[in-house]
Amino acid sequence: MRHRLPFAPPGAxxxxxxxxxxxxxxxxxxLSRAAMRRLRxxxxxxxxxxxxPLKPHGPAALDRRLARAQxxxxxxxxxxxxxxxxxxxxxxxxxxxxxxxxxxxxxxPVWLMGADGLRDLHRWQDWRSIxxxxxxxxxxxxxxxxxxxxxxxxxxxxxxxxxxxxxPTLAQRRAPRWCFIDMPMVPISSTxxxxxxxxxxxxxxxx
Numbered sequence: 128m129r130h131r132l133p134f135a136p137p138g139a140x141x142x143x144x145x146x147x148x149x150x151x152x153x154x155x156x157x158l159s160r161a162a163m164r165r166l167r168x169x170x171x172x173x174x175x176x177x178x179x180p181l182k183p184h185g186p187a188a189l190d191r192r193l194a195r196a197q198x199x200x201x202x203x204x205x206x207x208x209x210x211x212x213x214x215x216x217x218x219x220x221x222x223x224x225x226x227x228x229x230x231x232x233x234x235x236p237v238w239l240m241g242a243d244g245l246r247d248l249h250r251w252q253d254w255r256s257i258x259x260x261x262x263x264x265x266x267x268x269x270x271x272x273x274x275x276x277x278x279x280x281x282x283x284x285x286x287x288x289x290x291x292x293x294x295p296t297l298a299q300r301r302a303p304r305w306c307f308i309d310m311p312m313v314p315i316s317s318t319x320x321x322x323x324x325x326x327x328x329x330x331x332x333x334x
Contacts, residue, residue, distance in 0.1 A: 132214065133207050138234070142162045144159065148195070155199075158239065167295045177210075219252040219253065220251060221251070235299065238257070242268045245263075245265045245278055263306070276307065289304050
């Protein structure tokens with residue numbers, strides 16, 4: 128199985144961006160660009176999940192969502208869309224992180240999420256183990272800043288918050304550590320794209 132998983136050299140800082148990506152869109156690209164720049168990451172892996180336990184309706188077929196994400200990235204050399212969770216047979220982020228830590232013991236991972244993810248993080252399976260196992264970078268999205276910073280997770284781990292000016296050091300920090308980062312707003316969502324059937328720009332390797 129290992130040969131099918133993404134590659135990163137030992138010691139590399141890797142952003143792990145999980146989600147349904149149903150479909151992948153310009154907002155995912157904007158977050159990835161911001162993460163690469165602000166966190167000084169070597170790689171970003173999009174973890175296109177088989178399903179989202181928090182959503183009542185299942186997403187589109189995994190192979191379709193993965194193909195859309197890969198087309199959107201357009202062969203970017205440092206950002207890769209993967210089906211890691213499908214390969215590992217994991218459903219919850221906490222379990223995925225345990226398996227990845229065993230498979231990649233020498234990487235420096237950072238979990239990437241939008242502010243809405245922080246808002247709802249306390250609803251995730253074993254959410255405290257997620258915070259305590261990997262540094263987390265939270266990126267502001269439209270209308271979510273106040274709710275995110277007032278969330279159960281943010282208040283519970285307020286003492287572990289890193290100032291945004293130290294974001295470039297996050298990958299070198301030991302969990303629990305999290306950082307809230309402002310980024311240009313991209314008023315778009317997968318829900319809206321599914322409703323309208325719109326397409327998004329690709330992420331060129333040169334951007």
